[in-house]
Amino acid sequence: MSSEQKVAIITGASQGIGAALVKAYRDRDYRVVAVARSIGPSQDPGVVAVAGDVADRETADRVIAEAVRRFGRIDSLVNNAGIFIAKPFTDYTEADYAAVLGVNLTGFFRITQRAIAEMEKRGGGHVVQITTSLVDHANSAVPSVLASLTKGGLSAATRSLAIEYARRGIRVNAVSPGIIKSPMHPVETHAALGALHPVGHMGEMSDIVDAVMYLEQAPFVTGEILHVDGGQSAGH
Template identity: 75%
Template sequence: MNSQQKVAIITGASQGIGAGLVKAFRDRNYRVIANSRSIKPSSDPDVIAVAGDIGDRAVAQRVVAEAIARFGRIDTLVNNAGIFTAKPFTAFTEQDYADNISVNLNGFFHITQLAIAEMEKQGSGHIVNITTSLVDHAIDGVPSVLASLTKGGLNAATKSLAIEYAKRGIRVNAVAPGVIKTPMHAPESHGALAGLHPVGRMGEISDVTDAVIYLDTAGFVTGEILHVDGGQSAGH
């Protein structure tokens, strides 16, 4: 085993942005631990698929244990797993609330705590949290309180962790996307969704993966919330 080859953990990795991130890191010769509830085994010996709900600490423990057992290190963690429930505030159910907290916050907390413990042993590491531009720029007609509550918390945690671990060689950043063209959005909705962005189009998966890779290589950048949102956060 070449323990010097870098290793990334990616959550929410079975489709959309997560699958794009797996490819982007493999293209840069990273080994990858890929997690999602429904992920299938990988035919690539340098990609280990770990199925399970990242909101469950036991799953997070299994992901980190696989990374160390198979590849000997963890260099980057991308907290990509997340859910978005668009409903009027008074229409949210207790289950909606519980689901958003479980995936968006518990899923971040458990895996990040465990990964940082390993990164501290190495004296290096990088965390990237995928949040949302809606935290900074709410849009009329796109009800997003639970997204803002949870992903806004991740933006704040990004800065807090960046300062806490700056002197220990661990960087923490976030990417805050606009609406990205993924299987989550039906093709017939693309026109309306494109109109939510000042540049007049939806984002592509590559727009997000390029931002994550940039942050991963930018050694002097930490505590940054990088908006990849077609100008949404700047205004209309």
């Protein structure tokens, strides 16, 4: 494989949107470092699987080291790993708080800081966060303060990083999904969850993948929060 092939790091890569993103980047001839708590070795020589919790400093160090050691560069980072716990605000526990902040914010901070440091060496790169439309459009049927606290922080950080690094060739964007059909949503819940969207149905994982791929190929776009949410952020 040529050292000129681009390299993407994708967190939360073992299933669902993360696994679909790994395939999409490989289909575009990227080499990929796939990160998740439980992920087995890949049979694809263009994919390095790193098992670990993104909230742990050691995992972030290992991910960046593996990308550089195996592939020699880092071009893109997709911060897809996330935890969503829907509870009334007063029912959240300290364990809930620690888990959500650990993955959604601490994990983002550690791996993004290290990835951008490598991107600076090459004079360019792209970082994408996966957030949630609940940040912009709270819904009384879906109590989600911890999601808003953390994913809202990612949206703000996306804009801040985009401006900080705009003249250094590093773009930073986010995709803000509605509710997407994935293994975390049993089929019997799809009708009710679909009704939460103005378009009347849930999104597909391909909708999110296509949004990330658009941003990947859009050199004049940075600081963008791209809503892929069936109209939720516009209202009801």
